[in-house]
Amino acid sequence: MRQLVILCMFFSLLVACSSGPESSDTEKKEIFISAAASLSGALKKISEDFEAEHPNVNITLNFSGSGKLAQQIQQGAPVDVFLSADQNWMDVLEQDNLILPGTRVNFAKNSLVFISQKETDKKIHTLKDIDPGSIGQIAIGNPKSVPAGNYTKEALTNLGLWDNLIEHFVYAKDVRQVLTYVESGNAEVGFVYGSDLHRTESVQVLTEVDSDLYSPVVYPAAVLSTGESPELAKVFLSYLQSDSAQAVLENYGFMNY
Template sequence: MNLQRQTLAFTALAIAAISALFFQKFNQFSSLQRLPKKEITVSAAISLTDAMQDIKAAYTAIAPDTTVTYNFAASGTLQRQIEQGAPVDVFLSAGVKQMDALDDRHLLVRGTRRDLLQNRIVAIAPSGTEAIADFRDLQKPEIKRIAIGEPEIVPAGQYARELLLNLNIFEQIKPKIIFARNVRQVLTLVETGNVEAGIVYQTDALNSPQVEVEAIAREGLHSKIIYPVAAIENRPNLETARAFVDFLESDRAREIFEIYGFIPLTKSENRSESSANF
């Protein structure tokens, strides 16, 4: 009987110990589940769509506890969304103008702004056509429709207008121009043959087999194409946003951007904080 009682007592103690361990582990797991999640929303120029998907995969490989959500649109549209209080942690613009506007309203986190990338402006036409060999050929009568981004909200459209004005052909071809809400819409209009020509970033053209680059804008014919990035003020995940911005300057990120035709800037080429109005 004594042996039986001892066995029962030992069994009861073992069950109690196992139960205590189970509840300890369960409580630890529950505590981990209640920890704040690392989540950031990144608003990026639509011309970066393809490259940023690879950037996301590379970043989550080294930061699996972070969820990155993208919002792609024309840089001017994204700028207005941020000004109106959209929950954005990081802004990556295709133009300095839009970033400067947010800077002027003190919406950028001090010390996070960098000039990240450069690009080029090109004239494109549907594959297999040979109507143009130079931007001035856009004046030809057979070129009836030309697509460019809306200059007030689309940096590519701003650069295109500057280029055409400097070539003294903007007014002549203005009746032919179809203004698109973003650079990807310009690309689609050319791909589908709805226009005979368009002006887009070189990176967009390189990644579409349905169009051909007909001309590349010379330096000095438009403003320098700079893609700046910065973290946005008054957001709960600032450190996570800073870490993502830092990653965009890493060697791995530079490799990805180069694959898609962008020209990464070195840290020494970035504008100083004083020139960025900080």
């Protein structure tokens, strides 16, 4: 009888050991990613490709202005990975010890363009051609929370135009809203990223902003120290730097870092 009990216990242990890994492999895992609004198209595609390679992973995406997302993280939002459109907001989180050390990487670059509706006959070859007396409303991201708006302010300030145009600005919560304002005619012109041109066929580029007028538009990413899936987040961050993910970013108008 004693041998039978021992045999049963041994058999139960074997079943437990063999079934444990199988159940953990099939268990659905979550990654929560907060990313700059300008990344929405490319990151949706990259996330779909990542999920296809990792069937047990489900990615939840949250897009907005980088500043707003950083503030959400500071307030305790459950985020595993943060992708910013500038270094400043990533610096803020790093200073607050909200970034997992050693995980911060730069993964893409962008440019700034000045746009209008496609039907307009307005001709502006350089920003110096902007006439405050004849220009209508200008849509820009709010410089306090939207990196594209901050880059715009930097460029216009360096040209001595910011103060002269300030009454014309319509502030948007992110670059997607800037694009919507111009598409709908609620703003005559606006400043967006070069990659945003892949979202619509309803606008045209009046001029590309001279890159010497503003800081380089470099996108950093990092795993957050407060996230619930740091190891899985690191796997995603590694994938973001892969050739396949970089090809997707390039297809959506970003430049490889």
